[in-house]
Amino acid sequence: xxxxxxxxxxxxxxxxxxxxxxxxxxxxxxxxxxxxxxxxxxxxxxxxxxxxxxxxxxxxxxxxxxxxxxxxxxxxxxxxxxxxxxxxxxxxxxxxxxxxxxxxxxxxxxxxxxxxxxxxxxxxxxxxxxxxxxxxxxxxxxxxxxxxxxxxxxxxxxxxxxxxxxxxxxxxxxxxxxxxxxxxxxxxxxxxxxxxxxxxxxxxxxxxxxxxxxxxxxxxxxxxxxxxxxxxxxxxxxxxxxxxxxxxxxxxxxxxxxxxxxxxxxxxxxxxxxxxxxxxxxxxxxxxxxxxxxxxxxxxxxxxxxxxxxxxxxxxxxxxxxxxx
Amino acid sequence: xxxxxxxxxxxxxxxxxxxxxxxxxxxxxxxxxxxxxxxxxxxxxxxxxxxxxxxxxxxxxxxxxxxxxxxxxxxxxxxxxxxxxxxxxxxxxxxxxxxxxxxxxxxxxxxxxxxxxxxxxxxxxxxxxxxxxxxxxxxxxxxxxxxxxxxxxxxxxxxxxxxxxxxxxxxxxxxxxxxxxxxxxxxxxxxxxxxxxxxxxxxxxxxxxxxxxxxxxxxxxxxxxxxxxxxxxxxxxxxxxxxxxxxxxxxxxxxxxxxxxxxxxxxxxxxxxxxxxxxxxxxxxxxxxxxxxxxxxxxxxxxxxxxxxxxxxxxxxxxxxxxxxxxxxxxxxxxxxxxxxxxxxxxxxxxxxxxxxxxxxxxxxxxxxxxxxxxxxxxxxxxxxxxxxxxxxxxxxxxxxxxxxxxxxxxxxxxxxxxxxxxxxxxxxxxxxxxxxxxxxxxxxxxxxxxxxxxxxxxxxxxxxxxxxxxxxxxxxxxxxxxxxxxxxxxxxxxxxxxxxxxxxxxxxxxxxxxxxxxxxxxxxxxxxxxxxxxxxxxxxxxxxxxxxxxxxxxxxxxxxxxxxxxxxxxxxxxxxxxxxxxxxxxxxxxxxxxxxxxxxxxxxxxxxxxxxxxxxxxxxxxxxxxxxxxxxxxxxxxxxxxxxxxxxxxxxxxxxxxxxxxxxxxxxxxxx
Numbered sequence: 001x002x003x004x005x006x007x008x009x010x011x012x013x014x015x016x017x018x019x020x021x022x023x024x025x026x027x028x029x030x031x032x033x034x035x036x037x038x039x040x041x042x043x044x045x046x047x048x049x050x051x052x053x054x055x056x057x058x059x060x061x062x063x064x065x066x067x068x069x070x071x072x073x074x075x076x077x078x079x080x081x082x083x084x085x086x087x088x089x090x091x092x093x094x095x096x097x098x099x100x101x102x103x104x105x106x107x108x109x110x111x112x113x114x115x116x117x118x119x120x121x122x123x124x125x126x127x128x129x130x131x132x133x134x135x136x137x138x139x140x141x142x143x144x145x146x147x148x149x150x151x152x153x154x155x156x157x158x159x160x161x162x163x164x165x166x167x168x169x170x171x172x173x174x175x176x177x178x179x180x181x182x183x184x185x186x187x188x189x190x191x192x193x194x195x196x197x198x199x200x201x202x203x204x205x206x207x208x209x210x211x212x213x214x215x216x217x218x219x220x221x222x223x224x225x226x227x228x229x230x231x232x233x234x235x236x237x238x239x240x241x242x243x244x245x246x247x248x249x250x251x252x253x254x255x256x257x258x259x260x261x262x263x264x265x266x267x268x269x270x271x272x273x274x275x276x277x278x279x280x281x282x283x284x285x286x287x288x289x290x291x292x293x294x295x296x297x298x299x300x301x302x303x304x305x306x307x308x309x310x311x312x313x314x315x316x317x318x319x320x321x322x323x324x325x
Numbered sequence: 326x327x328x329x330x331x332x333x334x335x336x337x338x339x340x341x342x343x344x345x346x347x348x349x350x351x352x353x354x355x356x357x358x359x360x361x362x363x364x365x366x367x368x369x370x371x372x373x374x375x376x377x378x379x380x381x382x383x384x385x386x387x388x389x390x391x392x393x394x395x396x397x398x399x400x401x402x403x404x405x406x407x408x409x410x411x412x413x414x415x416x417x418x419x420x421x422x423x424x425x426x427x428x429x430x431x432x433x434x435x436x437x438x439x440x441x442x443x444x445x446x447x448x449x450x451x452x453x454x455x456x457x458x459x460x461x462x463x464x465x466x467x468x469x470x471x472x473x474x475x476x477x478x479x480x481x482x483x484x485x486x487x488x489x490x491x492x493x494x495x496x497x498x499x500x501x502x503x504x505x506x507x508x509x510x511x512x513x514x515x516x517x518x519x520x521x522x523x524x525x526x527x528x529x530x531x532x533x534x535x536x537x538x539x540x541x542x543x544x545x546x547x548x549x550x551x552x553x554x555x556x557x558x559x560x561x562x563x564x565x566x567x568x569x570x571x572x573x574x575x576x577x578x579x580x581x582x583x584x585x586x587x588x589x590x591x592x593x594x595x596x597x598x599x600x601x602x603x604x605x606x607x608x609x610x611x612x613x614x615x616x617x618x619x620x621x622x623x624x625x626x627x628x629x630x631x632x633x634x635x636x637x638x639x640x641x642x643x644x645x646x647x648x649x650x651x652x653x654x655x656x657x658x659x660x661x662x663x664x665x666x667x668x669x670x671x672x673x674x675x676x677x678x679x680x681x682x683x684x685x686x687x688x689x690x691x692x693x694x695x696x697x698x699x700x701x702x703x704x705x706x707x708x709x710x711x712x713x714x715x716x717x718x719x720x721x722x723x724x725x726x727x728x729x730x731x732x733x734x735x736x737x738x739x740x741x742x743x744x745x746x747x748x749x750x751x752x753x754x755x756x757x758x759x760x761x762x763x764x765x766x767x768x769x770x771x772x773x774x775x776x777x778x779x780x781x782x783x784x785x786x787x788x789x790x791x792x793x794x795x796x797x798x799x800x801x802x803x804x805x806x807x808x809x810x811x812x813x814x815x816x817x818x819x820x821x822x823x824x825x826x827x828x829x830x831x832x833x834x835x836x837x838x839x840x841x842x843x844x845x846x847x848x849x850x851x852x853x854x855x856x857x858x859x860x861x862x863x864x865x866x867x868x869x870x871x872x873x874x875x876x877x878x879x880x881x882x883x884x885x886x887x888x889x890x891x892x893x894x895x896x897x898x899x900x901x902x903x904x905x906x907x908x909x910x911x912x913x914x915x916x917x918x919x920x921x922x923x924x925x926x927x928x929x930x931x932x933x934x935x936x937x938x939x940x941x942x943x944x945x946x947x948x949x950x951x952x953x954x955x956x957x958x959x960x961x962x963x964x965x966x967x968x969x970x971x972x973x974x975x976x977x978x979x980x981x982x983x984x985x986x987x988x989x990x991x992x993x994x995x996x997x998x
Contacts, residue, residue, distance in 0.1 A: 041842035041843070041844065041845075042842055051517075054521050055521070056517050056520070056521070075523060075525065076523040077521075077522050077523035078521050078522075078523060080521075081521055081522075082517075082518070082521055084514040084517070084518065085514075086514060089513050089514045089515060090513075090514035090515050090517075090518055091515055091518075092515040092519075092532075092533050092536075092537070093537070094536045094537060095532070095533075100515075103519060103522050103524055103532075104518075104521075104522035104523070106523075107523075140931050148518070151518065151522065154522075155521075155522055155523070170698045170699055170869065170932075171698075171869060171870070171871070171910065171913050171914050172698055172909070172910065172913050172927065172928040172932075173927075174913070174915075175913045175915070175924075175925035175926060175927040175928075176927045178915070178925055179924040179925050179927065182924070183924075197842065197843065198843075198915075199843075199917065200914075200915040200916050200917055200919065201915055203915075203917060203919075203921075204915050204919060204921060204925065227917070237844055238843060238844065239917075240847075241843040241844045241846065241847040242843060242916070242917055
């Protein structure tokens with residue numbers, strides 16, 4: 001398996017005046033055999049980064065390297081494969097699931113071998129190989145997502161990108177897909193970029209977590225560190241927002257001016273990202289609450305803390321070497 | 326506000342018949358409609374005539390009999406004869422082949438050329454594709470008849486020129502159509518997936534795009550053939566088409582026209598033939614288009630299934646065993662009192678009941694949550710309460726009282742007034758719940774004008790005040806903005822504000838935060854809690870997210886297969902639930918404390934198809950506690966005396982995992998969801 005590296009990647013949509021920078025100079029590494037969870041809200045550029053990785057969206061800057069080499073999208077299955085969010089639109093309704101999977105099997109495989117390979121893959125994702133002749137309309141959402149996973153694996157990918165693969169599924173089914181992803185990842189040692197807006201899901205699957213906000217990675221580090229000791233205020237916000245039935249959330253105290261000011265703030269418009277730190281109009285430790293912190297409005301912070309976080313006022317600690325280098 | 330009654334959607338889509346037979350059934354269904362059958366018959370006759378007409382009547386049509394020239398209709402010659410004494414009826418029949426054949430040929434040219442041009446942008450890539458599209462756009466704007474005349478001049482007067490002219494003239498509109506259809510398919514994820522899998526552009530086109538745009542193209546080609554027929558006879562009539570000695574209907578029409586005052590039959594007969602053939606093509610195309618569209622919609626809602634017909638409109642008991650008669654607790658006089666609420670839809674295999682005998686009460690200021698998988702009937706229950714279930718859906722209940730007013734009897738008008746002021750509904754998708762062409766403030770003010778008789782200014786003042794109440798910043802300014810200028814969270818706030826325009830005693834929120842990001846979700850939930858606390862408004866919160874409901878509500882109703890299976894205090898949801906389904910649902914949600922070393926708990930099997938309710942407890946096939954009794958008798962929703970209701974024969978028991986077959990994982994691989 002292999003290492004996927006985003007090196008200063010930018011993706012812009014539209015042209016000149018109406019252009020929108022969906023991904024802005026992102027550098028991120030998915031190490032060999034690791035699962036990197038990418039979290040962030042809608043419009044943060046997560047899916048664009050995923051589409052760029054598989055070559056569906058052209059880059060406007062930077063490089064994407066696989067084992068140090070630029071990815072070539074020639075003929076044949078691509079080395080980075082993707083599983084899409086919506087299993088209802090990611091399978092051709094007019095093809096049997098066997099045909100869909102076989103399509104991704106590398107060329108030059110005989111038809112008998114191809115059939116055997118499809119059966120093996122269906123078994124791998126815990127579906128009955130005898131159902132290869134079924135059409136997607138005959139499968140439930142969870143089963144379709146398994147087929148999509150099998151198709152991605154059929155191409156013998158170096159890296160798999162999973163873009164919100166459980167968000168279209170019911171909770172009762174989500175678990176089966178997550179269990180499968182974890183089992184496959186452990187058995188096959190696939191490197192994975194796992195995108196989700198659900199921190200609990202990412203926590204379950206990922207070994208590293210990267211947090212994205214308005215096209216930039218604002219925090220990145222080993223999963224347990226990011227979750228236990230979040231450095232960036234946006235990460236802390238995300239964590240606090242996770243609804244938790246077992247542990248009641250402490251009510252916001254009225255004496256604290258921060259929550260009210262921050263609660264009224266609207267999510268920023270990706271078409272017009274604010275200057276300086278992009279999070280400052282919503283930040284509970286930024287100029288909204290501490291007017292003297294002008295630096296947030298003017299200067300974009302760079303990541304130089306323990307695990308990388310892009311904030312001027314991350315909890316002051318001795319800056320350690322970045323773990324992600 | 327229109328709500329389509331399409332309750333079960335995604336995850337539990339049950340098995341549909343295989344594609345080929347499904348498509349076949351659809352075409353057959355088209356032929357079963359009166360218009361479809363008539364048009365199909367007409368088209369068959371026309372096509373048979375085109376094939377066999379010349380075989381049978383060729384001799385009669387070509388026999389020159391100068392003694393009988395220019396005769397009127399008679400027993401011997403049904404529509405008379407022409408200048409050379411040839412039988413005109415036979416000639417009209419024989420001309421069918423040439424007329425239809427040339428029209429089809431022209432259509433074929435138009436379709437093939439159109440497909441090539443329309444799909445070229447997919448093959449050529451961005452820059453060249455854009456050029457082709459622009460060229461097609463210009464060609465579409467060019468008048469077709471002028472193009473035909475131009476080609477007629479270029480290719481020379483005659484059938485060849487006319488066929489090419491009509492074919493080329495029809496190509497741009499087909500190119501535009503196939504381009505639009507293909508672009509829609511090319512945007513779908515499965516095409517992206519195929520590209521990632523290394524499938525080349527041509528193969529993507531042939532394997533994925535063409536099969537998925539085939540049906541609408543065939544329909545349009547059929548209608549196009551009718552148009553080509555008319556165009557072609559037009560050209561022949563003008564002398565630009567078929568030349569003597571060949572003849573088609575247009576040519577016959579022209580010949581007959583010269584003697585129209587002497588014997589009009591000679592012109593009328595080919596005229597009638599043209600009208601009949603044109604109608605046959607157009608009607609058949611329209612019927613198929615309508616039929617395919619229509620049956621697709623029905624299939625979307627409920628898959629075609631054969632099966633035993635459900636009983637007609639439900640008496641509350643009937644097929645689901647003992648009904649839930651105990652409506653549960655409510656502090657003081659309830660705001661909402663629902664007993665044995667059922668919703669019925671006609672399905673292809675009989676009546677389908679996605680909501681079956683739901684009973685509950687909501688007290689003043691109480692927050693009640695409803696959780697369940699998609700297809701459990703939770704949203705439909707909310708719509709039924711709001712009287713928003715539309716035909717052909719039917720709502721029945723023993724009791725449906727809102728603030729003591731019976732919503733089942735009395736006038737629609739007075740109910741609308743009551744619901745308009747005292748009842749608020751918040752929908753899942755804040756994108757579609759506002760009219761995009763009107764300002765937010767006006768849309769809010771409308772409620773007050775309609776139901777409270779305020780004038781324009783007072784209503785606008787109230788709207789701004791309400792927007793402020795739901796913490797929309799700069800409410801004054803934002804009231805004058807359009808919905809698209811609001812973010813998703815802001816729009817959801819404005820929606821809640823709209824509900825607060827009256828003096829609501831109950832807010833029904835159907836998945837209000839599902840479309841929002843987590844940080845925004847928290848803001849909206851906090852807002853709902855604040856509104857509730859400030860005005861003592863009761864809340865019915867419907868969500869698939871157990872955690873959200875547990876956080877906001879006092880009491881939770883758990884729904885499965887259209888019934889309430891447990892009604893318990895929200896605080897006990899995570900720890901003391903008694904129904905095995907409730908426990909499984911809670912366990913299936915990963916939270917921030919889930920053990921990373923063990924697999925996530927899952928619910929085996931798949932949700933129940935509303936068209937196929939099993940006898941007994943609907944959850945029995947997936948339940949680790951299920952016993953023989955569960956598969957026969959449906960347990961009633963019984964109150965334990967404290968207001969806690971549960972419908973289970975084994976409530977509170979713990980699954981014995983040592984028993985084989987009882988463990989949740991013991992399910993064959995193919996059956997896993």
